[in-house]
Amino acid sequence: MQELYLISLCALAFFSVLAVLLKDLLKAALSLMAASVFLAVVLFFMKAYYAGVFEISVVAGLITVLFVSTIGLTRGDDFKESKLPVYIFPLFFIWFIIIDILIMYLLLSKMPPLTKWVAEPGKFGNVFWQKRTFDLLAQIGIIFAGVFSVLALFRKRDKND
């Protein structure tokens, strides 16, 4: 089980690298979708089932559809990225991983030992609908803001525009 968890984490990082480095935008969007699926698997391993389901349905599903639609609507552009970021990427990436692991190693010696996994009491519904009610109100506001913004951006133009 631990191996599967590690493989999921590595696959998440691998597909994220592909999403960043691939030149074809469609392939990059599909790599991002694969990364979302592996992130959802990691969340399932951590017993975050609801977050995993949201990650698969909304991020891997809806956002990928949005990306693919946008790429389809902007296909006429023949603009290509320069190759320099792809060539210098391994250098920066290896340098970053070494620093990242060093910092984590130093933190391990200074931080107090963590306790064993303890389940939070109560049900998800109680926490989501009762303890985090203000978050829900904010979410409704954000959804309305997003819908009206998209409507404003795609409105029909007047003669005066």
Next chain:
Amino acid sequence: MINLPNDFYLNLIFAFILFFLGLYCLLSMRNLIKLLIGIEVIAKGVTLALISASSVKGLILTGQSLVITFIVVEVCAIAVALALVINLYRHTGSLDVKKLTKLRG
């Protein structure tokens, strides 16, 4: 299942890697859609860090509700940003950020 206290640091390492990948994409790419993909990769790192921290503290339900709120915000931001990208493409005919010079004073 998973030995969470030990895996917490492993998760943090991967969360930082995802954050670095997204930041690298934002700093080095010029395509508008690629920049949004970079933001998405950063968001994945943040999600991973939030869930690992909440599960190690025994607050997995609160962490999940925070992540769901975060995902809703992320979707709205991406939808508006992609609508902006389409509009910009209709105006300029390109996705290159360097060609967006009409706002210069």
